[in-house]
Amino acid sequence: MEPSILKQLNTKRKEENIDTISDSSTYWFLNEIRKLNGNEKIKLKEEIINEKPFYQFFPRQFYYFNYFPKESFREDPYDRTPFIFLFKKRGSYLHGLNINYLPTKQKMLFMNFLYRNMVGDMDAREEQRSEIFMRYEIMKARNDTVWERVIYRKYFINRISQVYPIPIKNAKMFSYLDTSFFPFSSISKIRYNTLEKILIEKRKQFRKSRKEI
Numbered sequence: 001m002e003p004s005i006l007k008q009l010n011t012k013r014k015e016e017n018i019d020t021i022s023d024s025s026t027y028w029f030l031n032e033i034r035k036l037n038g039n040e041k042i043k044l045k046e047e048i049i050n051e052k053p054f055y056q057f058f059p060r061q062f063y064y065f066n067y068f069p070k071e072s073f074r075e076d077p078y079d080r081t082p083f084i085f086l087f088k089k090r091g092s093y094l095h096g097l098n099i100n101y102l103p104t105k106q107k108m109l110f111m112n113f114l115y116r117n118m119v120g121d122m123d124a125r126e127e128q129r130s131e132i133f134m135r136y137e138i139m140k141a142r143n144d145t146v147w148e149r150v151i152y153r154k155y156f157i158n159r160i161s162q163v164y165p166i167p168i169k170n171a172k173m174f175s176y177l178d179t180s181f182f183p184f185s186s187i188s189k190i191r192y193n194t195l196e197k198i199l200i201e202k203r204k205q206f207r208k209s210r211k212e213i
Contacts, residue, residue, distance in 0.1 A: 005040060006047040009173070020169065021115045026108040033176045041177055048174045049164045055157075057089045062166040063096075064179060069159050080181045082155065083166070083174065085114065094155045100180035101151045110151075111172045 003011070009032055013020070018028045036044065049064065057063065064083045084096035102110055166174050 004047050005036070005044045006170070006173075009044075020172070021112075023112055026112055026172065029173050030104070030108070030176050033173065045174070045177050045179065048166060048170045048177075051164060053162045053164060055160075055163055057086060057094060057163075059086055059088050061086055062099075062168065062171045062174070063094075063163055064166055064174070065163040066161045067155055067159060068161075069156065078182065081179055082153065083179050084153065084155070085171075089157075092157050094157060094160075096153065096155075097151045098153045099151065099175050101153075104176075107175055111175055115168075115172060 009029075012032070013025070013028065016028070018025050033041065033044070053065075062083065062085055064081065067078075067080060067082055069078060079098060079100050081100075082098045083100050084094070084098050086094060086096040088095050097110075099107060099110070
């Protein structure tokens with residue numbers, strides 16, 4: 001029996017001595033996934049999920065699910081299949097970062113940052129994990145970083161279906177698969193429109209601060 005695509009890639013990674021946490025691994029994963037054709041990518045996605053849907057949520061984990069918000073809360077466009085890094089569940093909402101909103105380069109940097117701080121010895125990395133949550137609280141309060149502001153999202157649990165946990169060790173590989181589905185518009189248009197609004201706001205704030213000096 002032929003080994004799964006995921007096992008083949010992991011075996012090849014070990015043979016080529018590619019460290020999961022290193023910067024070079026990001027490019028390695030992306031190049032290997034680009035080599036796969038459409039059907040193989042679908043199989044790889046199914047292998048990485050490898051679990052039935054469920055509705056338990058734990059912080060500091062990756063989740064992939066279907067989402068259809070109420071019309072009054074719907075962004076136009078919005079992501080029907082978020083792939084999120086969950087920070088917390090508060091009441092009826094999930095708070096986290098949707099990796100799908102990031103362009104490839106920013107996704108590489110972001111996933112490497114998470115890997116350095118989330119993968120490895122639990123005790124040795126507790127301080128780094130605390131730093132992630134500290135930055136998250138600062139980000140929510142100040143919205144200083146453009147890309148972090150773009151990907152921060154809140155999801156109403158009652159509008160979520162087909163929830164799949166993604167193991168941290170496979171999250172980087174999964175993030176490079178085409179997992180996002182944005183109706184009404186392309187993902188590039190979403191990024192452009194969102195960033196344009198943010199930049200306009202920042203220019204206004206800058207001009208206002210100049211006037212007050």
